[in-house]
Amino acid sequence: MDMSEQCAAPGSRQCNHSGTTVCADCTVRVVSVCNVLEPSELEALERISQVTVFAPKSMLFDQGALASSVFNVTEGIVRLYKSLPDGRRQIMGFALPGDFLGLALMDRYGVTAEAITQVKVCRFQRSSFLSYIDGKPHLLRRLHEFAGHELSLAQDQMLLLGRKTAEEKVAAFLVGLQVRYARIGPMSVTVPLPMGRQDIADYLGLTIETVSRTLTKLAREKIILLVPDGVRLLSSERLDQLTAA
């Protein structure tokens, strides 16, 4: 049997640590929950973790299912959404490297998670993770900090969804994404958009056509430049104005 990889779910590949991928080398550790752990604790965490790779468009977990695992995203981008029976969809957020999925530690997933790009995660059995946390209040504190941050982002998003115009929504989305990318890489005015227009629309409470028209309008006004699979932010001045405070 191949020790380095084993099948788990459609679209995903798992492997135990073979010595090549260790937390010590992890590029996103400093921005993720693990950062508060001592080297010895990190080693113990590594022992209960499984690196898993998800193919684009594959599902990490489904809204309402028993939360058997929690995840730390290390590569790629994940969409988190809720759906209504008639197909209407609201994307709650995009998880980037460093983000933790299953933060609430509840027994069922509240949202569906799907890989947009290829996604690499550290996966933990929820039960193992819960016992691991036990007696590590500093880690629990860190998880709580992350949850507080999530809640704060959710509140910003509620303000956006309930009270902002299409133009303000799109501007806030672009600037917000730029800021989040800057946490895990160099600050750049070029913002990749690995998600499609439909995802952006479902995140902002708009239609695909309105997103497209609004991006075109911002481009026509030289506030942004549309590039393949991304956007270049030309006037952070005008964008900040639209994003307001």
Place this chain on the structure above:
Amino acid sequence: MDMSEQCAAPGSRQCNHSGTTVCADCTVRVVSVCNVLEPSELEALERISQVTVFAPKSMLFDQGALASSVFNVTEGIVRLYKSLPDGRRQIMGFALPGDFLGLALMDRYGVTAEAITQVKVCRFQRSSFLSYIDGKPHLLRRLHEFAGHELSLAQDQMLLLGRKTAEEKVAAFLVGLQVRYARIGPMSVTVPLPMGRQDIADYLGLTIETVSRTLTKLAREKIILLVPDGVRLLSSERLDQLTAA
């Protein structure tokens, strides 16, 4: 100097525990964060708490201010909101007895909190509360559970704001409020609405007129009955249908 009451902020009255109000008698303890504490721990908590009463329309704290206190609501109802510079407002939620304000334990308040009715709270210095938590991982766990629940509600609200119709929004609001009241009192088909139409509108991402029209429409269809300062839910069948899943 009067030992039982001392001025603190406009619209609020504070008093240290004079022996008449103790956690042991607290009617909302079972649904609030305190419920995981041992009697001896409760006593210690009581020593760092101040019962404070806020008059209707007075502010508990302001968005962006240093978070000097955290609160456990014991009576009344509080609106939590964010504002845009031009006055647009989004209400993130209504805090009822048993709810904890400042859950995220962040150093600044993310929202503004205003008493709608007269409000009674247990108030804690954030610093005191933080030291109190230290070495009580079960309390931190409880706070984290509450935060997870808040996050889940926030996500439901994002779905509502981004993708639901006015009728679905109003129905979800009424049923949601009914369920929340049921946690702290007897289940009832009569739902008090202590907040005004403007608050409901700013919570649902609608205008006051649309809220009014929608309520009237639901009443005309005998799904609800409008009563002074409240609503009677006549057809939970039709309401659940609108609330959908």
Place this chain on the structure above:
DNA sequence: CGACTGATTGAACCAGCTCAACTCATGTGG
């Protein structure tokens, strides 16, 4: 009583939606 505040109702309007056509890659197999 009048003055005020909050809620309802009516009528015109418009931001964003719906429906539909078109563009532009990318892929495929003959």
Place this chain on the structure above:
DNA sequence: CCACATGAGTTGAGCTGGTTCAATCAGTCG
């Protein structure tokens, strides 16, 4: 190598759910 699907994105034209503006109604308080 080209003909032709296929899917994502853009653009246009008309529509509509919810807003805006304005008038009216219903309590409540002095």
